[in-house]
Amino acid sequence: MDLISAGHNRSYEDFKKQISPSVKPVFDTLREYCLSLMEPQHDSILIKIKSDRKEPQKDIVIKPSQNLDEIKNLLLDAYNAIH
Structure with a gap:
């Protein structure tokens, strides 16, 4: 994926x-x-995820050395929740 x-x-x-x-x-x-949905920060990227209008927005900070698999799964889950 x-x-x-x-x-x-x-x-x-x-x-x-x-x-x-x-x-x-x-x-x-x-x-x-x-x-x-992404905002560059000084040493990271801020991603905003909201999978339902009733839920609060999730702000996720991604560092350069971080594994992106978990982030990809969160994005996929949010996408699936709204479809």
């Missing part, structure tokens, strides 16, 4: 070359929204 990459070790620029012009605006809007 790789929720963060554009897929198969492609750069975003490579991905944009392969996406159809009609889909690109939708993709860019979703990409912008996903990036808005």
Whole structure:
């Protein structure tokens, strides 16, 4: 499971070359929204997760050396909770 990459070790620029012009605006809007859920900090990244409007937002601080598997699972759980 790789929720963060554009897929198969492609750069975003490579991905944009392969996406159809009609889909690109939708993709860019979703990409912008996903990036808005993250805030760079001095030595970390803050990710905001809210899987239900009745639950409080979870703020997760990610350090450069941290394993991302747990974060990916939290994002997947939040995604599944709203769908």
